[in-house]
Amino acid sequence: MSDGPGSNRADGSATAGASLLGATVVLGVSGGIAAYKAVELCRRLVDAGAHVVPVLTANATRFVGAATFSALASEPARLELFGDDSPIPHTELGRRADLVLVAPATARVIGAYAAGISSDLLVATLLATRAPVLVCPAMHSEMWEHAAVQENLATLRRRGVHVLEPESGRLAGGDLGAGRLPETGVILEQAARILAAARHTGGRARPLSGRHVLVTAGGTREPIDPVRFLSNRSSGKQGHALAEAAAELGADVTLVTTSGLPVASGVEVVEVETAAQMAEAVLERAGTAELVVMAAAVADYRPAEVATSKLRKADGPPEIRLVPTVDILAELGRRRHAGQVLVGFAAETGSPDERAKCKLEEKNVDLMVANDVEAEGVGFAHETNAVTIFHRGGGRTEVPLQSKKGVAEAVLHAAMALLSGTPPCKDGSAGQVLTAGSPGSEASAPHAAAGSDRE
Numbered sequence: 001m002s003d004g005p006g007s008n009r010a011d012g013s014a015t016a017g018a019s020l021l022g023a024t025v026v027l028g029v030s031g032g033i034a035a036y037k038a039v040e041l042c043r044r045l046v047d048a049g050a051h052v053v054p055v056l057t058a059n060a061t062r063f064v065g066a067a068t069f070s071a072l073a074s075e076p077a078r079l080e081l082f083g084d085d086s087p088i089p090h091t092e093l094g095r096r097a098d099l100v101l102v103a104p105a106t107a108r109v110i111g112a113y114a115a116g117i118s119s120d121l122l123v124a125t126l127l128a129t130r131a132p133v134l135v136c137p138a139m140h141s142e143m144w145e146h147a148a149v150q151e152n153l154a155t156l157r158r159r160g161v162h163v164l165e166p167e168s169g170r171l172a173g174g175d176l177g178a179g180r181l182p183e184t185g186v187i188l189e190q191a192a193r194i195l196a197a198a199r200h201t202g203g204r205a206r207p208l209s210g211r212h213v214l215v216t217a218g219g220t221r222e223p224i225d226p227v228r229f230l231s232n233r234s235s236g237k238q239g240h241a242l243a244e245a246a247a248e249l250g251a252d253v254t255l256v257t258t259s260g261l262p263v264a265s266g267v268e269v270v271e272v273e274t275a276a277q278m279a280e281a282v283l284e285r286a287g288t289a290e291l292v293v294m295a296a297a298v299a300d301y302r303p304a305e306v307a308t309s310k311l312r313k314a315d316g317p318p319e320i321r322l323v324p325t326v327d328i329l330a331e332l333g334r335r336r337h338a339g340q341v342l343v344g345f346a347a348e349t350g351s352p353d354e355r356a357k358c359k360l361e362e363k364n365v366d367l368m369v370a371n372d373v374e375a376e377g378v379g380f381a382h383e384t385n386a387v388t389i390f391h392r393g394g395g396r397t398e399v400p401l402q403s404k405k406g407v408a409e410a411v412l413h414a415a416m417a418l419l420s421g422t423p424p425c426k427d428g429s430a431g432q433v434l435t436a437g438s439p440g441s442e443a444s445a446p447h448a449a450a451g452s453d454r455e
């Protein structure tokens, strides 16, 4: 799903190409001012080697003429459910599509799609296709924030539709706010990720499709003065591998990270530095997440005061008073909503069992992933990891030494079993030991690429 190590963080347009090559993309355009941006999107999809079939709603043609799309796309723009050569254009388009991409998607199209009302060729095609669908809403902030729109989008997400959230910025009429269609490069990157994932899974259902997964990564940095901070050895590799693996399994992934490592394409990134910033970013987003994986190494303490200018050696050894930070995972454990799965990580020295099990209970989480950071090939400086996943209720899964991507997949498989309501241990017996990702095991196929370290 990732377009390789060159993937960048925000606008990943540079890497979008490979999976678009040869793909049939039905480009749905509905009637908003951002329809003009769909012209550029159409051209760039064609440039990337996609076969593009534009489908315009009647209102879209009030903003941009069909002739413009016909001139740039691989086929003439389609407008009508009736009056076409084909008596069933929607099923024909739906079957041919490798991806249906709607940009911009208006509140009306989103509503009709969610309600299953095939009011025009675009919505009929959306209802008739089994291809993955990416919807890119764009509208005024008031409409975007309206409960009806948000509930319709939640319905679509639940059904496995990908939703690329709008950005904040200048809107029609000079207003400022959320609702702006993301940059073309961002849309292309997301489309490429979805197509790559569909190929990766060979058309099989992607088990996290439509699920929001929130992952944290890296060690927080707690400032002492403008040049110094308290931190730990976490690199963020294990967390980034988790985000990548979750995206490949079809999830809509948000990664809250302190690390500058590359990010898998399509993953929403929130960069933070301190425990307080991470807490704010996570708690703000956790409400919509069905799965939260706290792989970050969050500082337990921060300096009570941050010096506004550099501390000088000549002033003698400073006394730095520390105060506790928010325990984000424990707070998530208190706030968790029904059906939400929480996963924590515990980097320990020596046998991790007892401490990890205690943390699982204390923080009210479902899985605690523990490792002995002093063991061979495990921990901060390595591309590999080996962990024990402790399950609430007593089971545990041993994940032997392998790439951090392989470990990420094993952790996600354990979490998915909880999401789908399957008990982690088949017979539910306390203390059962399962093995994931070991030679001959099917639980997790170790990946060749990507490494990581926890944290």
Ligand code: CTP
Residues within 6 Å of the ligand: 275, 294, 295, 296, 297, 298, 299, 300, 325, 326, 327, 328, 329, 330, 343, 344, 345, 346, 347, 359
């Ligand atoms: N964690 C957190 N917020 C903190 C500290 C930890 O969310 N302020 C989370 C980590 O992301 C991890 C889990 O809690 O998923 C366990 O972290 P760990 O550092 O192992 O445990 P602590 O509770 O900090 O205990 P100790 O440092 O004493 O081992």
